[in-house]
Amino acid sequence: MTAARSLKAADDLVSAGLIEPEKLASIRAVADRYAIALTPTVVSLIDRMDRQDPIARQFVPDPAELLTTPDEHADPIGDQAHSPVKGVVHRYPDRVLLKAVHICPVYCRFCFRREMVGPQGDGTLAPDELSAALAYIRGRPEIWEVILTGGDPLVLSPRRLAAIMRGLAEIPHVKIVRFHTRVPVVEPDRIDASMIAALKESGKVVYIALHANHPREMTDAARAACARLVDAGFPMVSQTVLLRGVNDDPTVLGDLMKCFVETRIKPYYLHHPDLAPGTGHFRMDIAEGQRIVSALRGNISGLCQPTYVLDIPGGHGKAVIGESAVRGDGGCYSVSDFRGEEHAYPPK
Numbered sequence: 482m483t484a485a486r487s488l489k490a491a492d493d494l495v496s497a498g499l500i501e502p503e504k505l506a507s508i509r510a511v512a513d514r515y516a517i518a519l520t521p522t523v524v525s526l527i528d529r530m531d532r533q534d535p536i537a538r539q540f541v542p543d544p545a546e547l548l549t550t551p552d553e554h555a556d557p558i559g560d561q562a563h564s565p566v567k568g569v570v571h572r573y574p575d576r577v578l579l580k581a582v583h584i585c586p587v588y589c590r591f592c593f594r595r596e597m598v599g600p601q602g603d604g605t606l607a608p609d610e611l612s613a614a615l616a617y618i619r620g621r622p623e624i625w626e627v628i629l630t631g632g633d634p635l636v637l638s639p640r641r642l643a644a645i646m647r648g649l650a651e652i653p654h655v656k657i658v659r660f661h662t663r664v665p666v667v668e669p670d671r672i673d674a675s676m677i678a679a680l681k682e683s684g685k686v687v688y689i690a691l692h693a694n695h696p697r698e699m700t701d702a703a704r705a706a707c708a709r710l711v712d713a714g715f716p717m718v719s720q721t722v723l724l725r726g727v728n729d730d731p732t733v734l735g736d737l738m739k740c741f742v743e744t745r746i747k748p749y750y751l752h753h754p755d756l757a758p759g760t761g762h763f764r765m766d767i768a769e770g771q772r773i774v775s776a777l778r779g780n781i782s783g784l785c786q787p788t789y790v791l792d793i794p795g796g797h798g799k800a801v802i803g804e805s806a807v808r809g810d811g812g813c814y815s816v817s818d819f820r821g822e823e824h825a826y827p828p829k
Contacts, residue, residue: 485521516599546759559796576626593755635664646682669706718749731776738785751787771804779819
């Protein structure tokens with residue numbers, strides 16, 4: 482019996498019943514510009530009877546991706562402007578991104594690095610490029626944390642991953658190594674003993690940030706993969722993008738945050754979508770996002786509250802954009818509770 486394979490072409494999506502044949506030409510046009518990949522795990526989660534399925538919306542290409550607005554940009558958060566050497570983004574004083582690979586097991590249709598990832602993207606760092614990246618980190622003692630992202634760093638083989646971790650082990654001022662990944666959700670079987678051993682090679686404190694956007698992604702297999710990581714000593718946090726048609730509903734978003742906490746993952750960032758080309762159909766305005774996030778307050782546990790952030794276009798870093806519950810100045814304030822009722826502080 483032939484093992485299921487990832488779907489990586491428009492024709493594959495027609496054969497799998499994920500797009501109508503009459504859309505084939507327009508989806509081929511999308512595929513010519515942006516990478517496509519859906520793992521068998523992701524395909525199994527899609528409800529083919531629901532043309533608004535939130536899993537399909539994240540991964541199945543849409544002709545709307547060919548529409549670009551004037552405010553969209555190929556590098557919306559300014560990676561390139563803050564890249565001193567290939568593979569390194571140094572935007573904040575005490576931490577850097579290390580983009581060792583630009584390949585992903587799946588390609589999100591809203592990806593802010595969609596111009597950089599995929600088979601025709603920026604590629605995997607060559608050995609001399611990786612050495613130069615590590616040398617940059619080694620030469621800057623203010624760098625306390627290295628964040629492996631990309632692409633998805635957990636698509637690397639355990640051998641290559643272990644080599645990177647050994648390189649970081651030789652840099653004493655790096656204390657924390659963080660991974661940003663979708664692998665436990667979209668390819669959970671990759672989280673095996675050899676992968677866990679590779680993650681331990683640095684001897685550093687290692688955090689895993691899991692990207693998931695809908696509670697249906699947190700399958701039993703995904704939770705088991707996360708349990709293997711947590712049980713191996715890796716704390717986990719979450720990253721989610723607030724997406725129209727996927728999780729722009731307080732109940733759906735709250736259920737996802739509860740799934741994280743039940744899986745021993747601390748909700749961390751809820752991202753407002755970036756201004757990447759062809760992603761306008763996913764975005765809402767900030768005020769709408771604030772209303773959704775505010776609806777979580779008081780209705781679900783404090784353990785389940787993410788921080789709503791915007792990556793300021795141009796590479797100026799993240800800003801917390803949740804709606805404030807406090808208004809006023811001069812020592813007199815009005816504070817709203819989770820029901821929307823106003824209270825004076827100090828009480829009159």
